[in-house]
Amino acid sequence: MKINRPRGTRDFLPDDTRKRRYIETKLRSTARNWGYNEIKTPTFEHLELFTVKSGEGILGVIYNFTDKGDREIALRPELTAPVLRMYVNELQRAPKPVKLYYFDNCFRYERPQKGRFREFWQFGAEVIGSPRPEAEAEVIALASHMLEDAGADGELHVGHLGIIRTLFTGLDTATQGQIMRLVDKKDDKGLEDYLEEIDADIGMREKLFELIGLTGSDAVQEAKRLLGDIEELETFQALLDLLNIHGLDYTVNFGIARGLDYYTGMVFEIYSSGLGAQNQVCGGGSYRLAHLFGGKDIESTGFALGFDRVMEVCTAQPPEESRVVVVCFDETRKEGMQIAKTLREHMIVDVDVMGRSFGAQLKFANNVGARWAVIIGEDEVAKNKVALKDMESGEQEILDSDELVKRLTALNY
RNA sequence: GCCCGGGUGGGGUAGGGGUUAUCCUAUAGGACUGUGGAUCCUUCGACUCGGGUUCGAUUCCCGACCCGGGCCCCA
Incomplete structure (x- = not known):
């Protein structure tokens, strides 16, 4: 009887492994040179860690089981929560900022597709302890440089959830979440219908549609005209100025929502062509999570790079070895x-x-x-x-x- | 979870209701026991699985599993 790999997993043959190792080493050395320190967390965690962070909805995609001691255990579906859990457990008193990076496998029970597997690898970094745009800009720049190292082209989109949320005063969290989902999908028709359904304020609707359509160099100016001189726009402008200093090309996109609602401020995504539907190779932003795991609330910024997707599009080749x-x-x-x-x-x-x-x-x-x-x-x-x-x-x-x-x-x- | 399209030796393929299942490549050995790449020979090796239709199924039908594409979600 022949036994095959479980669905959504892969074997890496010598050539694959060599190339993966090569790219991984490049990414590592870049993270290292930017002053980030590597950490490792367990492959499995208490299921609660992920449900607290992402809500019960995540149960649908999580590999979980009850162990012999009746504990609810989950194979990690991502690494931000474990890293922040580790921070709360061990690093709260470490000098700030705490700059960490990781490269590990994650597990999600999903339908496999191009660039989507049940076991996949994430390379990520987190800066914990700085609420400033300098930290946000550094994280974005690091992610971009890593993709460049791998020889992968990427289109960087930057947004800010705080800005769009100023329009939602008076709306409950679930409603806000639903709106953001429709915004993220760019489903204008669905969004319009939904706003009609909840009988949203007409002025808000107009501003919302105008805001998510804004792009280009004067997007922030336009947003100011719509929303007034709010603080979020000031810091966002500061971030964009810093991105220019880092020499990055970017597109302002107020429509980036990110799936998970713990993001509080800046959000960014990097897309790559040649990946079909799974064209996002990197996602990240600023968030507050530590307090959910029993720590002191602290501002963090981070990203995760879809390593397998990077491998699909990267052009860097390991040197010939004789x-x-x-x-x-x-x-x-x-x-x-x-x-x-x-x-x-x-x-x-x-x-x-x-x-x-x-x-x-x-x-x-x-x-x-x-x-x-x-x-x-x-x-x-x-x-x-x-x-x-x-x-x-x-x-x-x-x-x-x-x-x-x-x-x-x-x-x- | 939903909607499409697929699964023939290790890889790539031809074929098709009854065949010895085609070819290329790769493996192992030999021709060639101290000099490789070429050539030739030999060897190894497949119809994804389970039901159904049929005298007979690898071929037709259904289901499962797996792969690819899309939806959803996301990295």
């Missing part, structure tokens, strides 16, 4: 292993484990793409030398083993 194959036989295995051991301190070395003939070992060297074959046969051992064969030119020379190591390491392998 190998050396050491060819030896039963009689010369000892000498062969010694050379291999020395060379392995510097480069990738294969030695035959198939009991193959001389010719077959060279064929193997060819197959694995080895640039060099080091031949250690009885003739060489008798002369206390080794033969170095260039697999491209076919040329071969006799060296002693010190020269061999020097030669190969000098070639940067």
